[in-house]
Amino acid sequence: MITLKDATLQRDACLVGGAWIGADDNQFDDVTNPADGSVLGRVPRLGQAETLRAIDAAEEALPAWQARSAKERGAMLRRWHDLLLEHQEDLAVLMTAEQGKPLAEARGEIGFAASFFEWFAEEGRRAYGDVIPSPQSDRRLLVIKQPVGVCAAITPWNFPAAMIARKAGPALAAGCTIVIKPAGQTPYSALAMALLAQRAGIPDGVVNVVTGDARAIGRAMTESPKVRKLTFTGSTGVGKLLLRQCADSVKKVSMELGGNAPFIVFDDADLEKAIEGVMQAKFRNAGQTCVCANRIFVQAGIHDAFAARLSQEVAKLQVGDGAEEGVQVGPLIDAAAAEKVVEQLNDAVAKGATLLQGGERRGANFLTPAVITGATPDMDCFSEETFGPLAPVFSFQDEAEVIRLANATEYGLAAYCYTRDLGRAWRLSEALDYGMVGINNGHVSTCEAPFGGVKQSGLGREGARQGIEDYLETKYINMAIE
Numbered sequence: 001m002i003t004l005k006d007a008t009l010q011r012d013a014c015l016v017g018g019a020w021i022g023a024d025d026n027q028f029d030d031v032t033n034p035a036d037g038s039v040l041g042r043v044p045r046l047g048q049a050e051t052l053r054a055i056d057a058a059e060e061a062l063p064a065w066q067a068r069s070a071k072e073r074g075a076m077l078r079r080w081h082d083l084l085l086e087h088q089e090d091l092a093v094l095m096t097a098e099q100g101k102p103l104a105e106a107r108g109e110i111g112f113a114a115s116f117f118e119w120f121a122e123e124g125r126r127a128y129g130d131v132i133p134s135p136q137s138d139r140r141l142l143v144i145k146q147p148v149g150v151c152a153a154i155t156p157w158n159f160p161a162a163m164i165a166r167k168a169g170p171a172l173a174a175g176c177t178i179v180i181k182p183a184g185q186t187p188y189s190a191l192a193m194a195l196l197a198q199r200a201g202i203p204d205g206v207v208n209v210v211t212g213d214a215r216a217i218g219r220a221m222t223e224s225p226k227v228r229k230l231t232f233t234g235s236t237g238v239g240k241l242l243l244r245q246c247a248d249s250v251k252k253v254s255m256e257l258g259g260n261a262p263f264i265v266f267d268d269a270d271l272e273k274a275i276e277g278v279m280q281a282k283f284r285n286a287g288q289t290c291v292c293a294n295r296i297f298v299q300a301g302i303h304d305a306f307a308a309r310l311s312q313e314v315a316k317l318q319v320g321d322g323a324e325e326g327v328q329v330g331p332l333i334d335a336a337a338a339e340k341v342v343e344q345l346n347d348a349v350a351k352g353a354t355l356l357q358g359g360e361r362r363g364a365n366f367l368t369p370a371v372i373t374g375a376t377p378d379m380d381c382f383s384e385e386t387f388g389p390l391a392p393v394f395s396f397q398d399e400a401e402v403i404r405l406a407n408a409t410e411y412g413l414a415a416y417c418y419t420r421d422l423g424r425a426w427r428l429s430e431a432l433d434y435g436m437v438g439i440n441n442g443h444v445s446t447c448e449a450p451f452g453g454v455k456q457s458g459l460g461r462e463g464a465r466q467g468i469e470d471y472l473e474t475k476y477i478n479m480a481i482e
């Protein structure tokens with residue numbers, strides 16, 4: 001049972017064309033609290049037929065929505081932003097209940113989500129075209145930007161509000177309409193945001209949210225020719241599957257996929273700032289973020305001091321139900337996620353690593369944050385995304401070695417480097433094969449900057465001025481004049 005100031009925010013129906021609907025066959029899926037396995041409620045289990053109706057609703061709403069001025073669309077996005085902040089506490093309580101993150105992080109995520117609506121409310125008004133000097137005096141060459149059209153979004157459970165806002169914000173600002181499928185573990189955040197979109201005055205059919213059978217919904221989204229773009233955030237494996245499903249209709253795609261972030265600390269780094277940064281980069285959301293420090297590389301001269309300080313700070317972390325004030329590390333999303341982290345820990349120890357701290361299972365989904373040293377590239381924690389509170393420390397001798405090790409992965413999302421040498425900071429920023437690099441800080445995400453990866457971490461960018469480009473088509477007009 002979730003106690004909210006505004007109980008209407010906990011929805012047990014989906015939003016399609018302005019109507020709150022159930023599944024055609026009246027099937028539901030339970031929503032559970034990862035902290036204790038309790039059932040919080042249930043949401044409709046929609047499938048292909050309902051999703052196709054949602055796509056039709058989005059298509060029907062498109063002409064009127066794109067005919068509005070960017071300023072008018074921006075005003076509604078701004079109102080949606082305001083409503084998220086007005087209901088920040090309720091939305092955070094909902095999120096912690098269904099996802100597990102500490103309340104303080106959930107409050108922060110609502111603010112982060114709202115920032116994308118605020119940002120793109122303005123970016124839509126700057127979707128400029130071009131006038132090109134014509135090579136012929138009787139021609140005029142123009143370039144205009146137009147909305148892509150009906151978009152589909154599939155989002156993950158780890159940031160159930162921000163990942164929706166990072167997609168719906170630019171889509172609506174550009175004049176697109178959207179059908180959103182949230183993760184089955186975290187539907188309440190999405191449905192509450194949909195209700196607030198209605199209250200913000202966003203017209204029926206512009207924002208639609210469908211919960212239920214991921215495969216069937218995904219198939220409807222990827223196979224419908226009415227859907228011009230698919231935007232996905234989640235694992236690389238599912239991203240590749242969706243990419244293949246989109247190929248037949250040659251859809252525009254945005255992919256925000258998995259990561260394997262190196263966190264590099266050189267001998268000349270400020271040790272305390274590096275410790276502060278790794279605690280943030282590793283243990284935010286219990287390590288369940290795609291930009292988490294996945295491999296911690298520490299130069300030999302500072303290694304022992306760093307490992308000792310890291311272990312000290314990790315031992316202080318408060319683990320528990322995210323709804324309890326003061327908790328810093330909540331449960332993992334499910335038992336399988338906890339088991340995967342323990343398997344990586346056991347693999348590392350079996351291959352020679354030393355466990356300094358943590359790694360104990362507490363109940364189904366809790367795991368005490370762990371620190372290991374003596375990690376080596378043959379271990380699973382070097383090549384696989386951990387997505388949990390395991391901090392493997394690798395030692396290295398010099399720049400060339402750590403650049404080679406850091407880049408030895410098919411992922412390329414975020415990387416971090418701590419050094420007080422300006423030249424080294426530049427050399428690492430340019431040599432690290434990643435979409436985002438944090439220098440002397442462990443948190444890079446903000447709506448003003450382009451979030452995204454290279455290699456198998458994804459395609460496209462979200463946020464920043466680049467973020468709206470993925471929702472616009474470029475049209476070239478060649479006009480003959482008398």
Ligand SMILES: NC(=O)C1=CN([C@@H]2O[C@H](COP(=O)(O)OP(=O)(O)OC[C@H]3O[C@@H](n4cnc5c(N)ncnc54)[C@H](O)[C@@H]3O)[C@@H](O)[C@H]2O)C=CC1
Nearest residue numbers: 155156157182183214215218234235238256257258259290
């Ligand atoms: N690059 C980025 O910005 C982010 C990447 N991730 C990655 O996502 C993973 C963790 O999140 P999860 O939700 O477990 O990922 P996931 O890939 O299992 O699920 C993501 C979404 O895809 C849906 N989905 C799963 N199979 C599908 C199918 N066959 N057809 C259609 N939809 C399907 C799920 O229901 C969910 O809504 C990690 O690998 C993490 O690195 C997560 C968040 C951000």
Ligand SMILES: O=C(O)[C@H](O)CS(=O)(=O)O
Nearest residue numbers: 158159288289290291445
């Ligand atoms: O889903 C994620 O992991 C987020 O993209 C990470 S962040 O944007 O909150 O840093």
